[in-house]
Amino acid sequence: MADLTRHFSFIDASYGSHICPSRNGETLEDLHDRYAYALHRLIQTLDDDPCQPRAALLCTHAAGMICAGRVLTGQMPADPTEEDFRCGTCALSRFERLSFEATSNEGVEIWNSSEPNKVPKVPWWHNGGLAGGWQCTVNGDCDFLSGGEERTWHFTGDESFIQDRQSLPFEFKTAFEGDVMDDIQCVHEPFGDAYYFGPERLAHRFGNDEAARKESGFADSTFKTIMDTINRENHQDKRVLIKDMAQYFMPPSGAPVSIAPSLAFPRRGIGTHENRSTPNGQRRRSSLKTQAEVFGGVDPPPGAPYATYAEPSNPTVVPLDLLEQFHFAFLIRNPRAGVPSYYRCCVPPLDAVTGFQGFRNDEAGYVELRRLFDFLRHQGAIGPGLAGKSETCNGVNGVQNGATGIDGQDHTTGFQICVIDADDLLDKPATVIEAFCKSVGIDFHPDMLNWDSSEEEAFAAKFFEKWKGFHEDAIQSRDLKPRGHKRIKSVDDDYLEWITKYGREGADAIRQAVDENMEHYRYLKQFALKV
Numbered sequence: 001m002a003d004l005t006r007h008f009s010f011i012d013a014s015y016g017s018h019i020c021p022s023r024n025g026e027t028l029e030d031l032h033d034r035y036a037y038a039l040h041r042l043i044q045t046l047d048d049d050p051c052q053p054r055a056a057l058l059c060t061h062a063a064g065m066i067c068a069g070r071v072l073t074g075q076m077p078a079d080p081t082e083e084d085f086r087c088g089t090c091a092l093s094r095f096e097r098l099s100f101e102a103t104s105n106e107g108v109e110i111w112n113s114s115e116p117n118k119v120p121k122v123p124w125w126h127n128g129g130l131a132g133g134w135q136c137t138v139n140g141d142c143d144f145l146s147g148g149e150e151r152t153w154h155f156t157g158d159e160s161f162i163q164d165r166q167s168l169p170f171e172f173k174t175a176f177e178g179d180v181m182d183d184i185q186c187v188h189e190p191f192g193d194a195y196y197f198g199p200e201r202l203a204h205r206f207g208n209d210e211a212a213r214k215e216s217g218f219a220d221s222t223f224k225t226i227m228d229t230i231n232r233e234n235h236q237d238k239r240v241l242i243k244d245m246a247q248y249f250m251p252p253s254g255a256p257v258s259i260a261p262s263l264a265f266p267r268r269g270i271g272t273h274e275n276r277s278t279p280n281g282q283r284r285r286s287s288l289k290t291q292a293e294v295f296g297g298v299d300p301p302p303g304a305p306y307a308t309y310a311e312p313s314n315p316t317v318v319p320l321d322l323l324e325q326f327h328f329a330f331l332i333r334n335p336r337a338g339v340p341s342y343y344r345c346c347v348p349p350l351d352a353v354t355g356f357q358g359f360r361n362d363e364a365g366y367v368e369l370r371r372l373f374d375f376l377r378h379q380g381a382i383g384p385g386l387a388g389k390s391e392t393c394n395g396v397n398g399v400q401n402g403a404t405g406i407d408g409q410d411h412t413t414g415f416q417i418c419v420i421d422a423d424d425l426l427d428k429p430a431t432v433i434e435a436f437c438k439s440v441g442i443d444f445h446p447d448m449l450n451w452d453s454s455e456e457e458a459f460a461a462k463f464f465e466k467w468k469g470f471h472e473d474a475i476q477s478r479d480l481k482p483r484g485h486k487r488i489k490s491v492d493d494d495y496l497e498w499i500t501k502y503g504r505e506g507a508d509a510i511r512q513a514v515d516e517n518m519e520h521y522r523y524l525k526q527f528a529l530k531v
Contacts, residue, residue, distance in 0.1 A: 062087035074129030086140020224262030353469035
């Protein structure tokens with residue numbers, strides 16, 4: 001420092017760093033958190049400055065630029081290697097503060113140089129970004145360089161260097177990805193919060209009932225906040241098992257689809273560049289882009305739920321690159337059992353408990369499950385291999401030699417197709433669950449079939465609490481064992497039973513839904529695990 005001050009008189013020799021990186025190395029998580037803490041302290045210093053500076057110039061390298069962009073905007077991709085913020089040589093990015101929110105150290109520890117490896121946590125990932133949030137209005141601009149953008153850089157996933165091998169790497173593995181963990185964190189139907197109650201809701205139910213949406217406690221839930229919750233659960237040394245409904249990802253009744261705004265994160269950059277003149281004085285064409293151009297999709301079709309963009313052939317409001325982070329398995333149930341079970345929850349007296357008043361055929365979910373299944377299979381996210389089979393394909397899967405998918409593309413890296421029929425599960429629970437565990441990479445233990453303890457009973461009650469009335473039988477159960485012999489009934493026998501329970505009008509509604517969805521069930525059943 002003494003040598004530097006002789007040459008550069010403006011250097012403040014008394015300055016102390018807010019935080020320094022550990023000499024033992026750091027994980028990608030530490031890197032992001034270190035930048036979050038450093039920027040938090042920097043913003044706090046500038047906010048407290050009597051001169052009230054309106055702008056600050058930060059000079060950093062590519063990794064720091066990417067981390068800064070993520071913690072300022074609060075937009076963390078599910079895959080940290082995603083090219084979100086552009087970082088070519090001498091690239092310029094600009095961030096504008098969305099709202100002035102005074103920074104505070106409340107709940108934030110002060111970094112201690114005597115414990116350099118301990119990075120204080122600053123809320124940014126699940127809090128919309130630092131200090132009120134920021135928007136990236138210029139992303140990696142290199143137009144002022146004669147050669148344009150050069151040597152752009154992004155994370156590859158190999159940047160964690162740390163001597164303590166017990167430390168966890170910063171990996172955004174979602175359901176069933178990665179190494180087998182000892183414990184599994186279960187998340188029960190989280191996306192229903194956004195589908196029914198949040199600002200991005202798709203369902204018709206509760207659409208005109210603001211009071212019910214607020215009372216649910218999920219009126220602010222978006223698809224992104226749910227993804228954030230899943231990532232947070234997954235980052236606790238546990239694999240995440242998510243049980244959910246395919247229909248929660250799609251507008252009802254096959255309506256046009258577009259990507260949910262909270263998940264509409266640019267694949268190749270954020271924001272826009274300004275118009276500016278070229279050196280010869282000619283006006284450059286504006287690089288302002290439509291959302292579809294920015295996000296790499298297509299314009300949303302008429303009637304789509306959001307004015308964002310659409311991905312060709314994607315039937316969901318979730319971008320494909322996020323869907324591909326999950327390991328999908330499918331549980332199907334014969335509509336003759338599934339539809340009346342759901343109908344019962346939507347009519348008196350149970351509807352007073354569930355809050356779902358009136359049966360809706362568009363909530364049956366069979367067609368949406370088939371659409372999601374086919375989309376994932378076309379994209380190679382599942383298949384061609386079938387769970388429970390040693391060969392890589394069969395005639396049903398529409399694949400030749402286990403190499404070419406039904407869209408004509410080479411798909412050999414997808415997860416096994418794992419479809420479980422509820423009837424098979426009830427008839428042979430141990431065999432089916434063991435095969436399921438093998439398919440998704442979980443160690444099978446026979447005690448998985450028993451949960452007869454006060455602790456497990458309390459856990460089940462809490463687990464199903466938000467969907468009251470739908471899972472009372474499951475809460476009261478203690479184990480899963482083969483059901484006794486059941487008499488095979490005809491459709492007419494079922495219809496007479498529905499009349500007895502729900503009257504002719506109810507029976508007709510059930511039968512119509514059963515008939516409309518039986519084709520989709522039978523289609524999926526041909527892929528079901530054979531035991």
